[in-house]
Amino acid sequence: MDFWSRLLAHTPLSSASSRKDFAKDPARRLHRFEKEYSQLLQTWRNSSNLAHDEEAAEHIEIRLQELTSLLSDESRRPLPHPCISFAAAKQVYIPVAKIATSSFSEWIIKEAVLFFATLVESEEEAFVENDNFSASLTNLLVRITGANSIRLGADTEARVVELAFNITTKIRLDPDILPAWFKSQQNSPQEERQLGDHEKFTGRTQKQDFPLFYLLMDYIHHDGKVGDFARTGLLYIIEAASSSVPLEQWIVESDLSTLMATGLGALYSQLSRKLVIDHLPGELPPILAFSDYQHPKSNYEVTSSCSFEFQSHLDTFLSHLLFWQDVLNHCKSVEVKSTLLEHFQVIFLQQLLYPSLLESSDIDGGSSVAVLTYLRRILESVDHPDMINLILHYLLALPDIVASVPSNSGDVVSAARKRKSLDLATMMASKGEAAADPLLFNLVDLILACLRSQSQQTIYVTLQLVSVILKRHHRYAVITLLYTESVLGASSFRTTGAHQQEVEYIMSLAGTIGGQDNFDEIYDNVLKDTLVRLENHPCSIKLVTPKTSTNNHKLPAIPDSLPGAPRDVRSHTLHPDDPLLNIVLDQLQTFFLNPIETNLSLTEAIFDLAVCGFMHLEGWFLRSPHNYIYEETDEPPLPEPPLDPESPEYIEYKQTQSMQECRRRPKWTQSNLPRLLRLLQTLSDEVAAYREMIPRFDDLLQQRREAFQIADSAMPAPASRTKTPGFSQSPVKSGTPMIDRTVVDERRNPSRERPSGLEGFAQRILSELGTPSRSGSPRGRKELNRSSSDRSTPVSYDTPLRGPGGLTRSYSPVSVASVPSSWDGRGDAVSNQAKAFQAIDQSILARRVKLPVVKAPEGSAQVEPIPLRFDKQPPTDIATDGDETTSRSERAAGGDDGQSESVAQSEDGKTDASVEEKTVSVSHVLTNVIILQSFMFELASLVQVRAGLFDEVRFT
Structure with missing residues (x-):
């Protein structure tokens, strides 16, 4: 063996190769997993208090990392998977959950969450269907996010909510998983009678029935991916209620609707009561910069609309409002939807939004500006027909129409919704606060009053609100905001x-x-x-949509599930005496x-x-x-009509006569x-x-x-x-x-005859209308060709600047600025004259x-x-x-x-x-x-x- 071979034999490459071979062997992989798990249990049992034993906590953290790594690697390899089978058979997750909940260590908690997430994502052993697994995991999630737990970091918190979201995704794909995570515990009649009005109103069910549901509820107001995971997971659970009558009844009787309505109200209450519309000094639009715009004054009571804090609060409120809309869009249960909408009306509309409109004023520093702006943003953001119907139906004081809403569930859920509705009414009555009645002062009265205001900002935001109603919800405006008449024929x-x-x-x-x-x-x-x-x-869709079938001339009606929605708009016109x-x-x-x-x-x-x-x-x-x-016309009369009224010639004659009459001005x-x-x-x-x-x-x-x-x-x-x-x-x-530089240059040189851009434009438009252009008359052409010196303005402002060669230019700031400074040694004079003209223009503009x-x-x-x-x-x-x-x-x-x-x-x-x-x-x-x-x-x-x-x- 040469030198390089001996050297490579002692490098980590050899150990990496052996480790790779070890991972391929299921038996050796299982042996490694059992060894790591045994060391984990031994360390845990030998430590009296992990919260104060840093060495043991670090050792447990490393062991959990190894276990998770082995499971994750094995799940990507071909069968068999002995480690995953061992974890299911020995219920490894039970001691892991206990270790994490008792450790009070964020690092151990984070590794435990990753361990459970790996088991959830595995497609074997049906972990998510196992009652023991769900009990261990829910206990872990509840304990580490409860009031007495340690404060988790943003990354760990995101992993916790993502794990809960993954479980709801499994439930959505397979509703048979739901019983492992949701166990409804019905109260006995005696316990039912012992519940007070507040307990009935806030939800008679307990958190232990569906801990995962309440875990997600706690995070729906968060920003970023934590809030996204929580809101989407909750939507999946609500969507699953359509296939489970017990879950549907539980959601109706739970405090979901109460928490969502009160949460929305709390976010609305955080918005500033007084507001002024403003722009940051460095971001003033040009159209305002070229005007008499003055920044309005704000103080500790009056908030500026461009402040970061205000924008943050408004965005949070609107995001939660859109979550309401998403819930209603995903909810297939009529009873759940009706319960949500009822709480939205009673808690938010009647108790918060309408009173703020009623109490607003344009003389106290901008409260009218604030509430009208908030209402406009609400109507701009929401497009669910039931939410729009509730808001505008109530604020515009439209008559209530009591009708039975068809239910897709049994009598049990309907009875639960009636009990919830009665609890809500009882709770509101116990507060001793009578709801304000829009019949005395509705949104139309407020709009008309604010349009007559002396405050320009109030007028400005009111006109914006009117535009939103006219553009997005015109069928509500036709019968309330506008004085209209039907058009027939x-x-x-x-x-x-x-x-x-x-x-x-x-x-x-x-x-x-x-x-x-x-x-x-x-x-x-x-x-x-x-x-x-x-x-x-929205009203014009029926008029511009092509008719695809001769037997189907009507488009589907707007899918309002609530009674009392306005009918579809019909042909109408605005009365000349309309107040608006x-x-x-x-x-x-x-x-x-x-x-x-x-x-x-x-x-x-x-x-x-x-x-x-x-x-x-x-x-x-x-x-x-x-x-x-009509005046007498000079047009030649039509020939005599045919005698036979039934003849084609007579019909053609009448059509020609009618066309000639319609062409008359x-x-x-x-x-x-x-x-x-x-x-x-x-x-x-x-x-x-x-x-x-x-x-x-x-x-x-x-x-x-x-x-x-x-x-x-x-x-x-x-x-x-x-x-x-x-x-x-x-x-x-x-x-x-x-x-158009050519246009600008020609405007500067009056010696060149060129019709203005608007003249050519008007000639084209009027020629399309069949109207002779009047600008071509001798009077108009003569006046068009006048030089700048013939204008009625003082001569001193139109004195031409003469350059070399006798070139004559009408004064313009752009042209003067571009004059070379070396014109026959007269550059300084030209520059001084340009500055003088600019000063004159500034004095005129001011x-x-x-x-x-x-x-x-x-x-x-x-x-x-x-x-x-x-x-x-x-x-x-x-x-x-x-x-x-x-x-x-x-x-x-x-x-x-x-x-x-x-x-x-x-x-x-x-x-x-x-x-x-x-x-x-x-x-x-x-x-x-x-x-x-x-x-x-x-x-x-x-x-x-x-x-x-x-x-x-x-x-x-």
Whole structure:
């Protein structure tokens, strides 16, 4: 043997090889297992107290590791498995459990848990079906997690709960295992009578009946994988109740429903009573940064919504609420489900949620903001129909309908549920607290009151709550929150001529705002977003789902198991006198003075009012067909009809006549317009008035639009983008393109004639509608080609900067910043002039303005849809004489002392004293103008998409 052979013969490689051969031999493996087990017992018996004998505890820990390693290795090898058979025959697990429970050593406990987990995972000897094994393991788990045990580390705690979860998985796969772990011990009649009201209410069963169940219950509120294992394991046990009547009865009579309801209530009580919606200073969204946003004040009583502690408590509460939903989804027992829902209503809704809504106020530091935010998050998170029905049925004070709920179990379980219900009622009555009645003040009353609040944050969160109800639970809103009317027959649909006229009207209002972006692409993305929102509305599924069978035209009803759920939504429209609609439109009147968050929620709520496929727009959004008035037309009359009414020619003639009638455009009168359209006209006029009174208005507006585009392109992907309450991104939607440098350069050079982006966009849209473009008129083209020096703004702000070769550039911060500093030695002068212009712009943006005064159009006068204007001039119905313009500009500017007087008028011409003295910065106005134009695009897309998706336009 050479040197290297002798060396290798004495290395650990030889021992590793022999160890591998030893593991392959079942007899030697069993001998090793018996030896380790014997040493374990000997050490345990020789130690008087393992808690104080560190040497013996360490020795036992090593022996347990060896036993577990042998079992784990053997389970992966082919048969036979003598070690596993020996562990089953000798019941090795019994002394192992006793050693662990008496050791008070986390290391020994951890190894014992791993030992039991290895036996549970083995597919031999049926450990999980053995009563002795289940008794030993449950005793171990109860003792090491009880009140008198040592505090376990996170890793050991996770292994304990995972072991319990593995057992529930076995029970789920094989229900025959259940009797080994669940042993119901019925109380005698005498013991039943001795139980007090509290004992009956909290659960008349004992923990020794099903220790595994209560072990999991103790960990369902934990975070991380511990809570996940506990909640999932509990779901498996509840699911198994459908195949075991004793377990079903035990769960009904246990304190599962009580613990879950009180636990949810405790988590809700931890939430702050007073709240303000805020953002971290470094994470303020750009849309708020370009406004008059001010961080609200918080203190020890009022919590900020962006605080880590608040977010943690809210996430914990919502996760437990979702666990409720998971339990109901997995529960196949009607009696168990009914017991859970009854406790949810009595303990959580009646005793906590509704009283907090009833006691809220917007004058005590934000309690209304808090409870309305919590309710919105609840309705956003939950989608189980029974939970939604319970919450909204109770809070909206819908009438109760008593009906028998079919049960899938015997009379024994039904009787148990009735006893549990009686115990709950008795327990609530013994507290002496009468539940508040929503019939006196329900959620609708609270919403309408909060929308009239003087607190903008209260209005903001209330509008968010309204949007959630309209989007996710519209069938509850139709009969409570909204004043609706039924729509019968196609005669209530608008005609194609009126449809084209109204879309043109909304687009023309957007055109008065102007702009030079790629509006084709922007509007295409808006159309796609609108289509998705319409198709995903829960009420519209029946309208957009294709009919797969001619004999099956009805989709399955919503699976509500509780009585009293609202019926399916039918065709309806909103009454023009609807209180919610008019309060929302009242807020729209002060659009440019409103906070940005309010306007984003306001426009969202108006859009959501019109999303449902069964909600018709005529009457409250668009003109009612019953009020169409037609003028004499110059179109050539149709030829004489055939004499025979039954002939095909006569039928074709009548169809042609009907189509021609539907193509006619009704007379456009102000008195026939719904209030929403009149308000949009007023807001458009106010934009024109701001353009007249604010210097460099169009340039500043374009700069603001480009700033939003830069901010939007610089933000992370939507999946990781920080969400802002009330909106997910800037009002320039996700489809807003990057800055088009060609467009920017052409805007800077007025000598190049190029139609604005909105003009080409409007021409395309109107051509699709069959409407001639009005921007191509001689007047419009002449005004479009005006140079910047012809504008009505002061000349000093539009003085061109001249570079080498006589190149003329209109001033823009971007263009000035990019001017080289070596232009014929005049770089310093250019730089100084740029800084001067930037300072002027900043002074304009900081100026405080009020609502401008616009002339209200006469109600009886004919008002045609506003033609698309790109001339940057005020509409013709706004006075432009020099004296009034100067006076209006001075009033809007407000002055440094803020003492100038201004009277804001509503769209009806009435003085609005509440906003008389309120001022905002020009920067704030510009941001709201961009939001308004985006909102008009959304409304136009809404009318356009609905017409094709829901067949709302009459062609004949």
